[in-house]
Amino acid sequence: MRRLFRTCDRANQTEPRSSLLDALIDRRGSIKVMTALLIVPLIATVAFAIDYTRVVNVRSHLQAAADAAVLAAKMSGTDTTDAATAAAQSFAKANSTNLTGVSLKSVTTTPTAGGFKVELAATVPTPFASVIGFPNMEVAVGSESVFGSADMEVALVLDVTGSMSGAMEDLKQGAKDLTGALFGTAGSNNKIKMAVVPYAGTVNIGNGFTQLSWMDQNGDGWLAGKGLSEHWAGYEPGCTYTPGSGTDPGPGTGTFGWLGDHLPKFAGILQSVFGISQAQAATAADVPPGYTFLPDCWFVNPKVNSFSIFNQLGVTWKGCVMAREDWNDRDVSDEPPSIVDADSLFEPWLWPDTTDQSAIDAKGYSWDTVNDYIPDRLDLRDAAAPVFNGDWIGWGHHNLYKYPAGAGLVIVDETGPDTMGPNKGCPDPLLPLTANQSDVDSRIDSLMHWNGSGTNTAEGVAWGMRVLSPGAPFTEGSSDPNVRKVMVVMTDGVNNLNPSMDDSIKSEFSTYAYLWDGRIQPSTYDGFRQQTDTRMLKACEFAKAQNIDIYTVAFNIADQAALDLLKTCASKLPYAYTATTAGELVDAFRSIGKSLSDLRLSR
Numbered sequence: 112m113r114r115l116f117r118t119c120d121r122a123n124q125t126e127p128r129s130s131l132l133d134a135l136i137d138r139r140g141s142i143k144v145m146t147a148l149l150i151v152p153l154i155a156t157v158a159f160a161i162d163y164t165r166v167v168n169v170r171s172h173l174q175a176a177a178d179a180a181v182l183a184a185k186m187s188g189t190d191t192t193d194a195a196t197a198a199a200q201s202f203a204k205a206n207s208t209n210l211t212g213v214s215l216k217s218v219t220t221t222p223t224a225g226g227f228k229v230e231l232a233a234t235v236p237t238p239f240a241s242v243i244g245f246p247n248m249e250v251a252v253g254s255e256s257v258f259g260s261a262d263m264e265v266a267l268v269l270d271v272t273g274s275m276s277g278a279m280e281d282l283k284q285g286a287k288d289l290t291g292a293l294f295g296t297a298g299s300n301n302k303i304k305m306a307v308v309p310y311a312g313t314v315n316i317g318n319g320f321t322q323l324s325w326m327d328q329n330g331d332g333w334l335a336g337k338g339l340s341e342h343w344a345g346y347e348p349g350c351t352y353t354p355g356s357g358t359d360p361g362p363g364t365g366t367f368g369w370l371g372d373h374l375p376k377f378a379g380i381l382q383s384v385f386g387i388s389q390a391q392a393a394t395a396a397d398v399p400p401g402y403t404f405l406p407d408c409w410f411v412n413p414k415v416n417s418f419s420i421f422n423q424l425g426v427t428w429k430g431c432v433m434a435r436e437d438w439n440d441r442d443v444s445d446e447p448p449s450i451v452d453a454d455s456l457f458e459p460w461l462w463p464d465t466t467d468q469s470a471i472d473a474k475g476y477s478w479d480t481v482n483d484y485i486p487d488r489l490d491l492r493d494a495a496a497p498v499f500n501g502d503w504i505g506w507g508h509h510n511l512y513k514y515p516a517g518a519g520l521v522i523v524d525e526t527g528p529d530t531m532g533p534n535k536g537c538p539d540p541l542l543p544l545t546a547n548q549s550d551v552d553s554r555i556d557s558l559m560h561w562n563g564s565g566t567n568t569a570e571g572v573a574w575g576m577r578v579l580s581p582g583a584p585f586t587e588g589s590s591d592p593n594v595r596k597v598m599v600v601m602t603d604g605v606n607n608l609n610p611s612m613d614d615s616i617k618s619e620f621s622t623y624a625y626l627w628d629g630r631i632q633p634s635t636y637d638g639f640r641q642q643t644d645t646r647m648l649k650a651c652e653f654a655k656a657q658n659i660d661i662y663t664v665a666f667n668i669a670d671q672a673a674l675d676l677l678k679t680c681a682s683k684l685p686y687a688y689t690a691t692t693a694g695e696l697v698d699a700f701r702s703i704g705k706s707l708s709d710l711r712l713s714r
Contacts, residue, residue, distance in 0.1 A: 162237035162248070169213055169235050170250050177231050177254035212236045228255040262594045263707065264544055265293060266306040267555075268575040270602040270666075271538050273311075273528060273562040278666065281693035282601070285700030286555045289599070292704030294548040304587070306578040307542040307554045310571035312564025312608075313460050313622050315540040316584070318430035324448075325584045326432075328418055331453035334433055336415025338463045338624040339511065415511070417461040421533060423515045424485070426523055431460035431537035434570060434622035434646075437630075442622075443573040443650035445657070447583035457584075462535040462563075462620040464513065466613055470504045478612030481619055482563075484522050484532045488513040505615025528562045536563030536620065543578050544587035564619050565608040565639075569647035572600060572661075572680070576654040598654060599703060600680065601664040601696075605673040606643035608636055644676055651680040662686045664699045 214234040221228045230253040237248050267286055275282065286307075293303045308314065316322050327335055421428050435441035436454055448456045467487045468480045487507030507513075523532035530536065538561045542554040575598045581590040588596070608626070609619040617626035617634065623642075626634045631642055654661060663677040663686065674689065681687040688699040 161239050162235075162245075166235050166237070166248050166250060169233065170252060173231050173233055173250060174252045174254070177229055177252045223255060228253065262302050262589070262591070263293065263597060264304045264306075264579055264588055264594055265597045265599065265707070266308055266544075266575040266579050268308045268310065268568075268571040268598060268600045269558065270566065270568070270571070270604070271309040271311055271558055271560050272566050272604065273560050274566075274603055276528070276560045278603070278693050278696060279558060279560055281696050283555050283558060285697040287552055288697065289700045289704035289707075290548060290551050290555070292701070292708045294551075295708070302546055304544040304546050304589075305548075305551045306544045306575075306587075307551060307558075308571060308575050308578060309538045309541065309558055310567065310574070311538045311561045312536050312567050312570075312620075313431040313433070313538075314570050314574045315430040315538050316432055316457075316574065317540040318428055322430065322584075325457050326418075326448075327453055327456040327458050328416075329453075330416030330419070332456055332458060333436060333454050334458040335453075336417050336420070336461075337433060337458060337630070338461065338620060338628060339415045339417070339420070417459045420461060420514050421459070424521050424523075424533060426521065426533055428459050428461075429525065429534040429537045430540050431534065432622070433458040433460055433624070434567075437646065440649060440653075443569055443646050444653055445577055445580050445582060460537055460622070461533045463508070463533075465611075465616065466504055466508045470507060474504060476612070481611055481613065481616075482531060482535045485513055485520055505613070508613065508615050528560050530561070530563065536561060541574060541578065543585050563609065564621055566602065566604050566606055567622055567643055568600065568602050568606055569643050569650050570622055571602075572598070572647055572650040572654060575600065576650065576657065576659060579654075579659055580657055592658070596657065596659040597662065597707060598659050599662045599664065599700075600677070601666060601700075602677070603666040603668065605668070605670050606640050606647065608639040610636065644672075647676065648679060655682060660686070662688070662703050664688045664690060664696070664703075666690045666696050667692075 213236075216232040216234055217230075219230040219232075221230075230251065232249065232251045235248050235250055237245055241247075267289070269282065269286065271279075290305060293305065316325075330336060418428065434443075435457065437443075439446075441455065446455060450456070462482050464485045464487070465481045465483055467489075468483050470487065470489070471478065471480055487510055489507055521532075523534075524530055525532060525534055527538075539554075539557060539559070542550065545551060578585045579588045579596045579598065581588045608621050608631075611618050615627065618636070618639070619625075621639070623630040623639070626636075626639065631639050651661060660682045661680055663681045665674055665677050665688070667690070668674055668677075678684060678687040688702070690696040690699045
């Protein structure tokens with residue numbers, strides 16, 4: 112019974128086990144069927160996901176291309192849709208060339224009230240999704256430009272000294288790229304104006320009728336004839352001369368000093384020689400207290416009119432100017448010139464004739480003269496200055512009698528970069544603010560480097576400020592406080608003055624005359640740099656006070672003090688750029704142009 116029970120028990124359990132197994136077998140078959148039914152859409156989903164990821168990536172690249180295209184359309188320099196479309200297509204294709212297999216179908220450019228709208232369409236191949244009937248997908252993007260909202264006036268202050276000779280083309284390219292970026296973002300309701308201020312040792316402001324009204328045409332100012340006045344001119348016949356101490360052939364009896372500081376009209380040069388009606392023979396009564404006049408002998412501190420010298424030489428003043436006096440900061444300020452105050456007027460740049468090369472060679476010296484363009488007239492020494500019949504050849508440089516040289520005696524060469532004559536070292540004239548891009552580009556294209564004098568960035572900054580400000584001398588600048596003012600200052604060196612082996616002048620000529628003339632203290636090359644650095648910082652200070660944003664570009668400068676000077680001059684530290692190669696110089700201008708374009712994109 113027990114065995115039967117167990118047998119029956121096993122028998123009783125056999126049927127349920129067989130039913131469960133059959134059910135499981137049936138379910139497994141169903142899963143296989145379901146899996147078979149779902150595998151196709153699953154594969155399609157994965158394929159679509161892979162292709163969709165690529166489409167998203169393509170769309171991102173095309174959006175960047177659309178943004179570039181809308182910038183190209185805005186900066187095409189023309190309002191015609193065809194030209195804008197061509198520019199947009201070029202940029203779009205350039206930005207989508209790395210999208211293998213993508214076909215750029217169309218680029219549509221539409222003018223809008225504020226700029227341009229650019230729409231791009233492309234076909235993206237979808238190899239995985241093609242198995243389910245989707246061989247490609249269409250992608251469309253768009254971008255719209257809006258003109259910059261602010262009016263802007265920009266002065267490019269560019270170093271064109273001789274050391275820039277190998278980088279002028281790169282400078283031009285960078286400057287024109289900046290110009291294109293700014294003018295390309297200007298709409299009909301807002302304006303961009305630009306000025307170009309090339310500088311070397313001086314700045315050429317132009318020599319038209321307007322500029323002449325700012326000049327000391329009568330020789331009344333303290334700086335009249337600087338480099339020529341305050342020099343001795345010789346002795347009259349019959350003079351009794353008592354030599355002084357040392358080797359300086361100045362007056363030995365009485366006190367010389369700088370009489371020109373006290374009596375500008377003190378003169379011993381006749382009107383027939385200098386064409387100055389106020390010239391008169393000096394007497395003891397003309398000398399201020401503290402000084403002793405040497406009767407009948409000493410011609411000193413004549414009132415020299417630089418424009419009269421130009422006329423006597425038959426040479427036209429090119430347009431370069433001296434730095435005004437600095438004790439009132441007039442040399443770097445924007446104080447308007449006024450005929451009421453002769454010292455507020457500008458003095459023309461007149462590089463004096465230097466010692467004859469023949470005299471230097473005759474003495475056996477190894478150095479060359481700097482600017483020998485008329486004979487020194489050493490034959491006048493017997494009559495005009497018997498004391499100078501000795502060996503000292505510096506008298507020929509300071510001799511004022513030689514300037515009415517006569518026809519055929521003046522040798523002038525004003526073809527750069529090396530020039531000779533009273534305009535030596537004078538670069539091309541600046542371009543005042545203009546809204547005409549072609550004028551700006553043409554002036555930039557015409558730039559060249561100029562040798563002579565040295566580098567005076569203080570003058571460049573001062574005239575950059577003067578072209579931007581609304582007051583005289585230049586008045587093209589807007590007085591509207593909403594107009595943004597910008598100055599971009601580029602230089603490749605330190606402030607410096609070229610040396611001279613001629614100890615009668617101590618240096619080449621500068622906007623502060625020769626080192627010999629005493630405007631630079633101490634009268635050394637280091638003294639010139641120290642003073643000019645100080646004046647440059649003062650000019651930057653004045654410009655910033657007029658809400659002028661200053662960007663600086665230091666090109667290939669290793670001198671840390673010069674780099675620090677430019678950083679201090681810049682309105683903000685990020686505005687101070689450095690470039691060590693020609694390519695980086697171009698990039699610096701492009702970066703500044705991009706930051707100034709004030710162009711907004713709205714998709």
